[in-house]
Amino acid sequence: MGLTKAVQARALRLIQALITATERRGHTSKIGATRGAPRPHRRRSAPPHFTITAQGQECGFLVRQEQDRSDHTPTEKELAEAKKYSWIRIPQFDYTPAGRLRIxxxxxxxxxxxxxADTADRTLEDQLAEIVQEVDLRGEAAERKRLADLEAAQQKRLRWEAAMQQARIAYAESYRVKHLEAQAEAWRDATSLSEYLSAIRLQTEKLPAGQTKDDAETWTRWADAHLQRLNPVNTPPRLPKIPEPRPEDLKPFLHGWSPYGPSY
Known part of the structure; x- marks a missing residue:
């Protein structure tokens, strides 16, 4: 933990008090992953010494020993090395571990x-209740956020389901329109072919009896039968059966939603 012997016992008592108080409130705790104390200038950002989890929110705790700062008096060796090497920098201050702690x-x-932190007016022991309360508040905030996120996700799913339902309706309507347009196109083709066959029949009637006329009449009979099958007005009109849409079929009607789910 990077603590001197003089403050270790007190630090552990503070930690024990925090863990005991928070566990009584239903929270859980575990030791951190710290393996050895980091260098002093990195201790503030070091992994937590222990964690307390309140309502799903993990709170990490670092216990640091405060440092007293004093002006540094250069030694003869430092002065000689600084004179000899331009890259040497003599420290401006000295830091000494103090008896004060910071959480x-x-x-x-x-x-x-x-x-x-320990101050002249208040020790950390006097502030333990505030620290425990802060853990409670962070746990409550995490629970509120979790519930709000659940509600937001539920509302988002409901909006997505409504969008999917509307997309299926729009897809079915689009399919019927395309089917109608295809029938109209088939009718125009059939009308054009009918005019063509009428002209062919006139020409066939003018042919003299013989194989050529027989072949022409055979061809026109086949063409007429094909025309009867091709022309959509020869069968009773009815609504087309709508095929089950694929996800990609619904995309044009979803207005930005994904057909695969509200989170995509």
């Missing part, structure tokens, strides 16, 4: 504070 809380939505 840093991370994770979740901060409410009142994220750090508590």
């Amino acid at each position: 840093i809380l991370s994770g979740g939505q901060p409410h009142r504070a994220s750090e508590w």
Whole structure:
């Protein structure tokens, strides 16, 4: 943890008090993944020493030992090396571990504070209730957010389901329109072929009896039968059967929604 012996016992008592108080409120705790103390200038961003989980929100705790700063008096060796090497920088201050501690809380939505430290007026022991309350508040905020996210997801799914229903209706209507247009196109083709066959019959009637006329009449009889099958007005009109749409078929009617689900 990077603590000197002088403050270790007190730090552990503070940690034990926090864990006991929060576990009484239904929270859980576990030791952090710290393996050895990081260098002093990196301790603020080090992995948490332990975590407390309140209503699904994990709160990480770091216990740091404060440092007292004093002006640095250069040694003769430092002065000689600085004179010899231009890249040498003599430190401006010296830092000495103090008897004061600081608790840093991370994770979740901060409410009142994220750090508590020994001061001349208040020790950390006097601030433990505030730290426990902050854990409670962050847990409650996490639970509210979880419920709000669930509600938002449910509302989003309902909107998506409504959009899918409307897309299926629009798809069916579009399919009927295309079917109608295809029938109209077939009718125009049949009308054009009918005119053509009428002209062929006139020509066939003028032919002299013989094989050529027989072949022409055979051809026109086949063409007439084909025309009867081709012309849509020769069968009673009815609504077409709508095929089951594929996801890609619904995309043009979803107005930005994905056919695969509300989260895509």
